[in-house]
Amino acid sequence: xxxxxxxxxxxxxxxxxxxxxxxxxxxxxxxxxxxxxxxxxxxxxxxxxxxxxxxxxxxxxxxxxxxxxxxxxxxxxxxxxxxxxxxxxxxxxxxxxxxxxxxxxxxxxxxxxxxxxxxxxxxxxxxxxxxxxxxxxxxxxxxxxxxxxxxxxxxxxxxxxxxxxxxxxxxxxxxxxxxxxxxxxxxxxxxxxxxxxxxxxxxxxxxxxxxxxxxxxxxxxxxxxxxxxxxxxxxxxxxxxxxxxxxxxxxxxxxxxxxxxxxxxxxxxxxxxxxxxxxxxxxxxxxxxxxxxxxxxxxxxxxxxxxxxxx
Amino acid sequence: xxxxxxxxxxxxxxxxxxxxxxxxxxxxxxxxxxxxxxxxxxxxxxxxxxxxxxxxxxxxxxxxxxxxxxxxxxxxxxxxxxxxxxxxxxxxxxxxxxxxxxxxxxxxxxxxxxxxxxxxxxxxxxxxxxxxxxxxxxxxxxxxxxxxxxxxxxxxxxxxxxxxxxxxxxxxxxxxxxxxxxxxxxxxxxxxxxxxxxxxxxxxxxxxxxxxxxxxxxxxxxxxxxxxxxxxxxxxxxxxxxxxxxxxxxxxxxxxxxxxxxxxxxxxxxxxxxxxxxxxxxxxxxxxxxxxxxxxxxxxxxxxxxxxxxxxxxxxxxxxxxxxxxxxxxxxxxxxxxxxx
Numbered sequence: 001x002x003x004x005x006x007x008x009x010x011x012x013x014x015x016x017x018x019x020x021x022x023x024x025x026x027x028x029x030x031x032x033x034x035x036x037x038x039x040x041x042x043x044x045x046x047x048x049x050x051x052x053x054x055x056x057x058x059x060x061x062x063x064x065x066x067x068x069x070x071x072x073x074x075x076x077x078x079x080x081x082x083x084x085x086x087x088x089x090x091x092x093x094x095x096x097x098x099x100x101x102x103x104x105x106x107x108x109x110x111x112x113x114x115x116x117x118x119x120x121x122x123x124x125x126x127x128x129x130x131x132x133x134x135x136x137x138x139x140x141x142x143x144x145x146x147x148x149x150x151x152x153x154x155x156x157x158x159x160x161x162x163x164x165x166x167x168x169x170x171x172x173x174x175x176x177x178x179x180x181x182x183x184x185x186x187x188x189x190x191x192x193x194x195x196x197x198x199x200x201x202x203x204x205x206x207x208x209x210x211x212x213x214x215x216x217x218x219x220x221x222x223x224x225x226x227x228x229x230x231x232x233x234x235x236x237x238x239x240x241x242x243x244x245x246x247x248x249x250x251x252x253x254x255x256x257x258x259x260x261x262x263x264x265x266x267x268x269x270x271x272x273x274x275x276x277x278x279x280x281x282x283x284x285x286x287x288x289x290x291x292x293x294x295x296x297x298x299x300x301x302x303x304x305x306x307x308x309x310x311x
Numbered sequence: 312x313x314x315x316x317x318x319x320x321x322x323x324x325x326x327x328x329x330x331x332x333x334x335x336x337x338x339x340x341x342x343x344x345x346x347x348x349x350x351x352x353x354x355x356x357x358x359x360x361x362x363x364x365x366x367x368x369x370x371x372x373x374x375x376x377x378x379x380x381x382x383x384x385x386x387x388x389x390x391x392x393x394x395x396x397x398x399x400x401x402x403x404x405x406x407x408x409x410x411x412x413x414x415x416x417x418x419x420x421x422x423x424x425x426x427x428x429x430x431x432x433x434x435x436x437x438x439x440x441x442x443x444x445x446x447x448x449x450x451x452x453x454x455x456x457x458x459x460x461x462x463x464x465x466x467x468x469x470x471x472x473x474x475x476x477x478x479x480x481x482x483x484x485x486x487x488x489x490x491x492x493x494x495x496x497x498x499x500x501x502x503x504x505x506x507x508x509x510x511x512x513x514x515x516x517x518x519x520x521x522x523x524x525x526x527x528x529x530x531x532x533x534x535x536x537x538x539x540x541x542x543x544x545x546x547x548x549x550x551x552x553x554x555x556x557x558x559x560x561x562x563x564x565x566x567x568x569x570x571x572x573x574x575x576x577x578x579x580x581x582x583x584x585x586x587x588x589x590x591x592x593x594x595x596x597x598x599x600x601x602x603x604x605x606x607x608x609x610x611x612x613x614x615x616x617x618x619x620x621x622x623x624x625x626x627x628x629x630x631x632x633x634x635x636x637x638x639x640x641x642x643x644x645x646x647x648x649x650x651x652x
Contacts, residue, residue: 147329152581163337281457289452
């Protein structure tokens with residue numbers, strides 16, 4: 001690097017004593033309001049977001065305010081059809097289905113969020129370092145990712161659960177592991193793409209260190225892609241966890257997890273007591289559909305090669 | 312071309328190797344003691360040590376891996392802990408039922424996906440397009456086992472038009488003479504139309520449930536491809552030369568839109584493998600999926616392990632086949648590689 005480049009860097013720093021130009025801080029709240037309005041005006045974005053928000057509120061407040069507990073048995077009123085005191089009916093042990101679906105919402109949303117975060121952090125870091133460091137570590141790490149991708153996703157999650165011992169916690173580990181290579185591959189290629197852009201070269205020429213370039217220039221540009229993938233992976237996590245619980249690998253029977261509840265109600269469904277299985281199933285369907293619609297819409301809006309300017 | 316194929320095959324061998332190492336680590340290294348698992352919590356520690364020695368668990372890891380992998384590829388898949396039958400025999404007995412269901416499901420999934428993708432793109436009617444897109448979202452969000460249940464409630468317990476969860480045939484019907492052991496095909500071969508119809512009716516609901524996630528994926532992919540291809544200049548040229556809309560679509564747009572769906576082959580197989588475990592139990596379908604489901608419940612891990620490893624190998628092979636087939640069908644993939652080779 002010649003002295004000329006250095007002096008340019010110093011000039012720029014001198015001209016802006018407050019450091020690099022950031023967003024205008026005074027207008028942040030205004031911009032927040034604008035962003036909120038833009039989200040609400042976009043029906044394809046507002047509807048799935050609203051549905052997910054309602055589901056979160058339902059999960060938080062329903063178990064607090066609802067008088068029936070999810071595990072409270074009432075054998076005299078077992079298999080009761082939906083009524084005023086039990087809007088979604090009762091199951092074979094007389095437990096209130098509404099209370100169980102609400103508690104199930106807590107379990108599904110919390111565990112799926114943890115799974116999504118774990119996958120995004122581990123996979124994202126792997127992708128970031130494979131993409132920015134390159135070389136042998138890139139090759140080794142990506143071969144490991146290929147080995148994970150050699151399994152059909154749900155089957156690998158089943159394998160992990162069987163290997164580590166059955167339970168909701170191991171099922172969550174399994175689903176997280178399955179999602180790691182999705183992030184790793186995606187963010188690696190993003191890192192490679194961003195690394196070759198001119199502004200990275202410019203930052204490098206101005207004397208920015210590798211760490212600074214990664215933290216200030218590469219990572220922020222990866223975030224949109226990461227968020228899109230996280231929204232899609234969240235829906236998948238809800239679905240996969242329910243699937244594992246349904247086959248008996250995830251949450252075990254007394255736990256009001258949606259998949260496990262569907263299994264429990266299975267034998268009653270064809271004899272007329274449909275609500276035991278259908279209610280958790282509908283909650284599952286709503287959550288997963290909303291998450292997949294959200295990730296699709298985010299892809300339309302945030303994809304740099306798409307219509308980013310519209311937001 | 313030959314070099315590309317060789318590289319791709321090598322890559323797949325690597326993937327299979329990686330997958331088996333991963334499966335070995337998950338199944339053999341991580342968990343508690345498999346011998347303890349087989350013998351149960353009440354077994355003496357001498358018995359556990361003896362069994363450990365007998366199955367070679369006191370050997371070094373690479374020896375264990377070698378045995379694990381050579382046994383698997385030689386077809387020595389061990390014995391079911393719960394009933395002592397050979398795992399290979401159990402899976403072999405159950406496979407035709409699963410294959411028949413998967414093939415049937417694949418056919419209706421493909422037909423539905425192509426049909427609906429055409430419907431939503433052929434004439435630009437926003438309403439049909441919206442319905443098709445909505446259906447694909449819903450299909451994506453519906454867990455297959457839940458759809459299975461819904462279908463049973465609607466078509467069996469409410470409308471009584473399709474058979475319930477009684478397996479491949481009704482109680483009174485006898486299986487046709489075994490040739491392929493796929494009942495629909497065997498019934499046709501034996502000329503028993505009644506049995507054929509009975510077997511077909513039993514396939515419909517599980518077939519729909521098994522295909523739902525692949526359907527929603529395929530219809531989206533096909534729709535996007537069709538929209539893209541129909542805007543290509545060669546379609547305008549074909550129409551300009553006087554081809555009717557449908558002919559231009561059928562001869563020029565559809566084949567081009569169809570090609571990228573081939574790459575979804577691996578994904579569809581993965582859905583079917585996992586889906587069979589999820590939905591066969593709901594329909595009491597006597598296939599590999601319900602065998603695995605029961606094995607999970609009984610903690611009969613020899614069966615589960617074999618199924619997992621078999622799935623991985625099939626998954627890699629199908630992805631390899633898809634890649635190679637793609638190169639054969641689409642000259643655009645092949646020609647640049649010839650130029651660089």
